[in-house]
Amino acid sequence: TELGGVTLLEYMYLDENLLTGTVPTELGGLTLLKYMYLYNNSLTGTVPTELGGLTLLHDLYLHNNSLTGTVPTELGNLTLLETLTLDENFLTGTVPTELGGLTLLYDLYLYNNSLTGTVPMELGNLTELSYL
Known part of the structure; x- marks a missing residue:
């Protein structure tokens, strides 16, 4: 995707539109990105594992789409x-x-999905967490 070439991008605000298609894996190459807002669209497909490479990211908003698959361990x-x-x-x-290692996390919203199993004990490491 062309957007993957915008390597100096720090803020991505594309929320509350009518965007369709998948979340491009190329977004994982935006290594300076700090804020990614893609919520309230009609995005489909999986959450790309490549997003795990965005190590400067502070906020990742992907809620209220039609994403499928699992929550990437990355x-x-x-x-x-x-x-x-x-x-x-x-x-x-x-x-x-692995989400238990995100010790700066204070908002973690996973509701209204079809997640199964137990809540990992590792989430107890999230001492800054205010919303789960």
Whole structure:
């Protein structure tokens, strides 16, 4: 995708539109990105594992789309992440234990999906967490 070539991008605000298609894997190459807002669209497909390479990311808002598949374990690499919203999608599988390493996280929204299993004990490491 052309957007993957905008390598100096720090802020992506494409929320509340009528965007369709998948979240491009090329977005994982935007290594300076700090804020990604793609919520309230009609995006489909999976959450790209490549997003786990965005190690400067503070906010990742993907809620209220039609995303499927599992929550990528690679999101556990986003150690500066403060907000992660994956609610209101069609995600399946379990909550990855790797999310327990996101010690700066204070907002974690996973509701209204089809997640199964238990809440990982590792989430107890999220001492800054205010919303789950």
